[in-house]
Amino acid sequence: MAEDKTLQEVMTRTSLSNSNQMEMLTFRLTDGQLYGINVFKIIEIVECPRRLDRLPYSNPAVRGVVDFRGNAITVIDLARSIGLQPVDFINTLGYLVVCEYNNQLNAFLVSSPEVLLTRSWGDIKKPNGFEAPSLVAIAYDDNQEMVLLLDIEGILSEIVGLADDFDTNLLEQERAFLRGKHVLLVDDSNAALMMMRNTLSQLGMEITEYHSAVRALEDISGRVMGDKLPDFNLIISDIEMPGMDGFTFTRSFRALEGFGGIPVILHSSMSNPTNEMKAHEAGATAFIPKFDPNVLVRQVYSCLSS
Template identity: 35%
Template sequence: MSGILDSVNQRTQLVGQNRLELLTFRLMLKQRYGINVFKVKEVLQCPRLTLLPNLHRLVKGIAHIRGKTISVIDMSLATGGLPINDHENRFIIISEFNRSTQGFLVGSVERIVNMHWESILPPPEGMGSSSYLTAVTEIDGELVEILDVEKILNEISPVNEQMSDETLAQKPVITKKGAGPNKVLVADDSSVARRQVKRAVETLGYEVMLAYDGRDALNQLQAMALEGDIYQQVALVISDIEMPEMDGYTLTTEIKKDTNLKDLHVVLHSSLSGVFNESMVQRVGADAFIPKFDPDELAAAVIKSVKYQDN
């Protein structure tokens, strides 16, 4: 199992081609789940866990791994299932999300599957706001669920969503309606991320349009372009990278090659590794990349993009 990610660096060629690789795993029941390999740092058998006072009920304990202390979250319990027992015979997926590293305790880890984002579909309608799914797919005739890890982490340790006074002092002046673009399109498959970005952008005075994946975002933009000059309607596009059907890299590529959309500013906003994404920003033509989620950094990116377009 320790060698399951040895060739992860060779997989970067998949990015930008609307492809990904899923690491599949199971919790306590037969249902299969998946996580993007690029969010996984390591997979190992669960080490001895240390219990500390006042831990969140979803945190099974603290693990000391390679000189670092990492919280280990019971993924089954976090999604409303049975707690995972028999820890020493289970596995943890060490993952980096939203600037933090944590371990997810799972029942078993299976294999890595090469997928196309078009095969990753939004969850069924009617799941409700309490659902932990961001997407589903089918592997070997079996449904595989992709969990909203950002929602799980936000329930354990909510991020600060308030902008600083210094950032608010730089808030742009939004002129009256009709004088210029006053809408920002936000594309993200996570309900938590959409809410966070929406709140931040609205604080700056912009109207927010929401898209649930890259294809939804592209369809909305192309429909608006048919109705009139897109640059008088949309000030900026803020997109997640990991999304069903069409990822953020592919969305950016499609925007930049569309003659009616090519000059729109695109900011990629992701929980994936910042170092890796900086190179991909240039490759696909995005205008900026910021890691999730810091309201001041997000606001600064919006303000910078708007000022650039006004010059």
Template identity: 30%
Template sequence: MDRIDNTLLDAVDGRTRLAGSNRMEILLFSLGTGETFGINVFKVREVSKTPFITKSPNMPAGVEGLISLRGNVIPVLALAKILQLDDRASEQGGSMMVTEYSKRTLGFLVHEVDRIIRVDWENVHSPDNVSGGAQGYVTAITEMPDGKLVSILDVETILANTFGEGAIGHIDPLGGSETVNVFFVDDSAVARRKIAEVLDKLGVQHKHAVNGLEAWTRLEGMAGHAQQTGRDLRRDLDLILVDAEMPEMDGYVLTRNIKNDARFEGIPVVMHSSLSSEANRAMGKRVGVDGYIAKFDADVLADTLRPMLLKPAKG
């Protein structure tokens, strides 16, 4: 466990070097089934043995209870139970990962924490067919040098299914008679659904992609078509919203590609990510994003996009 803790500290120091290199570090762990799971090290604050957990009434299924961590009370989730992994669903887990998602700190109980590996995002793929109880909770698959597959968990879906998504309240539409178009990309089905709902409430037309490489391919196609037809791309594309972590190509590389391509000049790029640290914000600025929003606050998302999408009235 000390080896993992020291490696985590090294990983924290190297985050800004990794971001934008189209590489990621994954903390590997097991849930007692023989499968290997992974989670982005960027989101892991520490690893420890399972502490004493205080049971609390009326907790959602899969939430073991609460712990006090340096003065903060945080919920602790048993991943095997949430993923409904066969007979392991009754086990609590011997190790705990403390994670931070969208400014929310949580404990995840796992069977055993293994090690950290570094992979290229281009070798991280969207899952085509995922079987077993984990289906629906896996956002990506990658392969280790020994040929063993690693299932990277979609924590946004885990949190949404455990605690509920929360209703999106009233959002004033942009107004105006001109059509506004947004292209967004996110590998999480939950995030795509929430983003689409906010954009619908704003009265914005939108298209999306499910990973960075797909997004870049489609954006290049849009730019190429506009160039061939002599049409200003800005008439068909007002803003691009990107996630940071995505299979095939991360949001930092995608943003850099967009900003280095003169065809996208004048089209703002906003990063929308559960990686809410200052280091990640700084990296976003370094590659040229025009805004950085931590997931998921519908009002903040709408308020950030609104001034970038409002078109001046024709006089």
């Protein structure tokens, strides 16, 4: 079956990693549109059971919980989460794409998995004027059919909630040290930017946000051309972004003159040792997984105080 082949390919290719490419699994929801998700976040794809244990008082997109390798994980209907008709897994066959985001397992219910695509981050675009709360970018498959890339972090933030408060045991002198420091945040996800902004603003830090690594690098390069001294103390960048990934952004930033002492933190919802190794190889000061506000605050202080 085509689905069986897709499952085998996912299991094989999740071990792959390329600093300037994205492996995506494409799938369809109830509108028939082609959607995509980063393959490196996928643990397994399984058929959805006809019966799910419901969770009372949960978001309507939460269809219940399912046992996965002895763990109860939440099943989120991706179609319903973005305003489409829900997947009818009782009367028709549905599939669960089990993923790890922010050190948490979730099962995303889809109508049907399709094929795996490899695309350069430069081929993944966010067109001008493209604004949708649940989408981050578009790509095209080999038949030139548009693939919509979902903002899974934003969907999770809305449905299950992600904390942005940190423990209050930070010493006052540490808070005073961070107060007024200027940090550049680079991330294509509005939800990720909001969570970082909410956390760091509690420390009194000044924040400048970029939705694109390309735009951030252009602005920083403009400072070099204008012989302007850097007015920021730290960069925190996502890794998986359309147009330019975080590894390429970090290498390009490190090649600029006059910014050698500014730390760069790369973060990702794909919290694996390979990403951490590649982050350091690209010139990052540190790598942290998304999204633990305590880890973020500790790493920010560590980088700025070193």
